[in-house]
Amino acid sequence: MEVEKLEPVVQAEKIAPSFLEEAKRRSGEDLSLCYQCLKCTAGCPTAPYMDIRPNNVIRMIQMGRKEAVLGSSAIWLCVSCETCGTRCPNEIDIGVLMDALREMAIEEGIPAKEKNIHLLHEAFVESIKRGGRVHEATMLIDYKLRSRDFMTDLIPGMMLFLKGKIPLLPSFVKGREEIKRIFERCKK
Amino acid sequence: MKFSYFPGCTDHSTSVEYGQSTLAIFKTLGVELVEIEDWNCCGAAATHSINHLLALCLPARNISKAQSAQAGPLVVPCAGCFNMLKRTQYALKNDEAKRKEVEEIVGFTYQPSFEILALMDVIVNRIGLEKVREKVKRPLTRLKPACYYGCALVRHPKVTQLDDPENPQYLDRLMKALGAQPVEWSYKIDCCGADLALTYSNVVKKLVGRIVSMAKEGGAQCIVTSCGLCQANLEMRQEIGLPIFYFTELMGVAFAVEKRETWWKKHMISPKGLLESLGLA
Numbered sequence: 001m002e003v004e005k006l007e008p009v010v011q012a013e014k015i016a017p018s019f020l021e022e023a024k025r026r027s028g029e030d031l032s033l034c035y036q037c038l039k040c041t042a043g044c045p046t047a048p049y050m051d052i053r054p055n056n057v058i059r060m061i062q063m064g065r066k067e068a069v070l071g072s073s074a075i076w077l078c079v080s081c082e083t084c085g086t087r088c089p090n091e092i093d094i095g096v097l098m099d100a101l102r103e104m105a106i107e108e109g110i111p112a113k114e115k116n117i118h119l120l121h122e123a124f125v126e127s128i129k130r131g132g133r134v135h136e137a138t139m140l141i142d143y144k145l146r147s148r149d150f151m152t153d154l155i156p157g158m159m160l161f162l163k164g165k166i167p168l169l170p171s172f173v174k175g176r177e178e179i180k181r182i183f184e185r186c187k188k
Numbered sequence: 189m190k191f192s193y194f195p196g197c198t199d200h201s202t203s204v205e206y207g208q209s210t211l212a213i214f215k216t217l218g219v220e221l222v223e224i225e226d227w228n229c230c231g232a233a234a235t236h237s238i239n240h241l242l243a244l245c246l247p248a249r250n251i252s253k254a255q256s257a258q259a260g261p262l263v264v265p266c267a268g269c270f271n272m273l274k275r276t277q278y279a280l281k282n283d284e285a286k287r288k289e290v291e292e293i294v295g296f297t298y299q300p301s302f303e304i305l306a307l308m309d310v311i312v313n314r315i316g317l318e319k320v321r322e323k324v325k326r327p328l329t330r331l332k333p334a335c336y337y338g339c340a341l342v343r344h345p346k347v348t349q350l351d352d353p354e355n356p357q358y359l360d361r362l363m364k365a366l367g368a369q370p371v372e373w374s375y376k377i378d379c380c381g382a383d384l385a386l387t388y389s390n391v392v393k394k395l396v397g398r399i400v401s402m403a404k405e406g407g408a409q410c411i412v413t414s415c416g417l418c419q420a421n422l423e424m425r426q427e428i429g430l431p432i433f434y435f436t437e438l439m440g441v442a443f444a445v446e447k448r449e450t451w452w453k454k455h456m457i458s459p460k461g462l463l464e465s466l467g468l469a
Contacts, residue, residue, distance in 0.1 A: 045379040045395055079381060081379035083339070085343070086353050093344060116387045117387050120234065128235070134229050165202045
């Protein structure tokens with residue numbers, strides 16, 4: 001007689017038990033202290049737009065849900081306003097945690113769920129690399145080329161340009177070699 | 189009295205009127221600002237979002253240059269730059285391994301006694317409101333500003349060490365010293381959405397809309413800021429036409445400094461009408 005086999009109905013998510021320790025080490029924050037009071041999420045200006053809210057990010061780290069956290073929109077929609085960390089009764093600096101999670105996602109090659117936000121950060125940092133100071137005009141063109149989003153926000157950009165607030169000529173530092181060396185040493 | 193001065197990248201671009209008004213009022217106050225030689229970008233939120241070490245080393249190069257200039261504590265007008273420099277100072281002070289790494293990369297020795305201060309802090313607590321009152325030629329009587337601090341000046345308080353993080357008062361006290369009547373309101377530390385303006389302007393419009401309408405509901409005729417990004421977002425993403433000043437511009441009005449009309453040309457919402465209606469043009 002053939003034995004009947006039971007197959008799993010849902011595929012279990014891959015769990016990374018070391019994720020909590022890794023996130024603690026990278027951020028320097030004691031994430032085990034969180035007791036889900038939700039103060040972070042209540043004060044977060046971008047939480048309504050996130051796929052996972054800040055309090056859930058911490059809970060999911062505790063559960064080892066690495067792929068879900070590093071692949072979330074939440075880590076990219078955080079604007080580092082630090083309202084969460086300021087109000088956390090357990091002094092967890094969630095803004096610093098978000099920075100660490102973004103770095104981990106980049107290192108692991110997990111594509112940013114909010115691609116354009118990541119591309120804007122990259123265009124900004126590249127602009128500093130070129131001249132030691134940000135040059136808005138070339139930085140914005142670089143971002144537009146990277147994101148291929150040419151139409152968004154043209155009017156505010158033009159308004160700033162017409163007010164003389166987006167200079168065409170960049171103001172570079174003299175110590176370009178020093179800046180280059182710092183970038184080399186901080187390369188990921 | 190003199191200070192080392194970090195103008196920041198937007199001094200040449202989106203917040204040119206902030207820099208101009210800062211230099212003008214310091215001239216009136218008789219306090220010298222010595223620009224850091226060959227300063228570089230602080231890195232801004234973009235850098236600490238994707239490269240933590242770089243976000244410490246870029247500000248550290250400026251700290252290094254300001255330390256060796258020996259021109260006094262470092263003063264930073266832009267709230268965003270201030271926050272980046274203070275984050276680096278916090279790491280240099282509290283994380284020995286990081287300090288050694290940053291010192292080695294940038295090539296300097298950090299002096300723990302070296303101070304980094306926000307422009308607002310310097311005016312209120314170092315130069316002092318007594319001195320400010322002395323220089324007021326045209327008190328801002330009848331002007332009702334909403335003082336907006338935003339994020340980067342007051343948070344995280346362990347890093348910025350400036351004022352109360354939930355209900356800061358420095359700017360309100362400064363406005364009172366100029367003769368103005370700052371309004372009570374609940375949105376003085378709420379985030380404007382920062383650089384999401386470039387990727388999701390609808391989110392910034394919603395956040396700014398709430399801040400601006402709450403200021404108006406509180407009885408404000410204008411909002412006063414100390415951050416280039418907040419100023420640009422508040423001015424460009426609102427729909428009710430409330431003028432947005434840098435606090436140094438209102439000091440310039442009260443001190444009756446010359447050429448202040450050139451600042452208004454840089455504004456998307458001209459504050460001229462408001463100033464004229466109060467006899468302050």
